[in-house]
Amino acid sequence: MQFMEDTFQHKGLRRKLVEEIRKKGIRDEKVLDAINKVPRHLFMDSGFIKFAYRDQAFPIRAGQTISQPYTVAIQTELLQVEAGHKVLEVGTGSGYQAAVLAELGARVFSIERQKELYLSAQILLNELHYRVQFFYGDGYQGLPTYGPFDRILITAAAPVIPEKLLEQLKPGGRLVLPVGGSDAQVMTLLEKSEHGDFKKTQHGSFVFVPMLGGKQ
Numbered sequence: 001m002q003f004m005e006d007t008f009q010h011k012g013l014r015r016k017l018v019e020e021i022r023k024k025g026i027r028d029e030k031v032l033d034a035i036n037k038v039p040r041h042l043f044m045d046s047g048f049i050k051f052a053y054r055d056q057a058f059p060i061r062a063g064q065t066i067s068q069p070y071t072v073a074i075q076t077e078l079l080q081v082e083a084g085h086k087v088l089e090v091g092t093g094s095g096y097q098a099a100v101l102a103e104l105g106a107r108v109f110s111i112e113r114q115k116e117l118y119l120s121a122q123i124l125l126n127e128l129h130y131r132v133q134f135f136y137g138d139g140y141q142g143l144p145t146y147g148p149f150d151r152i153l154i155t156a157a158a159p160v161i162p163e164k165l166l167e168q169l170k171p172g173g174r175l176v177l178p179v180g181g182s183d184a185q186v187m188t189l190l191e192k193s194e195h196g197d198f199k200k201t202q203h204g205s206f207v208f209v210p211m212l213g214g215k216q
């Protein structure tokens, strides 16, 4: 099927994108390698495929976006994922970030509140042979029966840090999320100590679609 092709041209464009992201400050070779492997064009709507290897966010279905590759890279770098980690992603969207996490060897659990996106990401990642567990639900609740998690990543703008996700993080775990209102958010890393307290650091300003409660 032509749609699922990953041509030499796509691979070449992807290598250039990786070099662009490297110049913007991403240093983790494992993260750059994962971005180099995931065929981003297959996660985009047909009208945008030719822009897939620009370092930009683009619209997907249900009024949502596939994040900018640099943003995916910095969130993934901050997470410090190791092979075998249980990683919870809130905001499946296109499934692109979940595929990047799976390339790093994580056991990925991804929640989406929009049924249409939950279904389409699941079909695509199965076709691409990425093993990710998808959930249709409200990320504010996390996944209490599957936790605790080594890493948690939120890919939508959180007005507040969701309490239940802090609880579902293992001691020694890391939570990465953009915190703030609709105009701009601060990329925030929370590191949970072995005693259960948190160290918070901030990593620049970003713009995400909002994290909303409930499901649709």
Ligand code: SAM
Residues within 6 Å of the ligand: 064, 065, 066, 067, 090, 091, 092, 093, 094, 095, 096, 097, 098, 111, 112, 113, 114, 117, 137, 138, 139, 140, 155, 156, 208, 209, 210, 211, 212, 213, 214
């Ligand atoms: N990670 C995605 C990707 O790789 O394409 C991009 C995610 S997009 C910027 C944010 C996503 O978060 C949207 O698909 C949106 O529907 C979802 N979302 C917003 N609030 C949510 C919630 N409470 N629970 C789960 N998903 C949520």
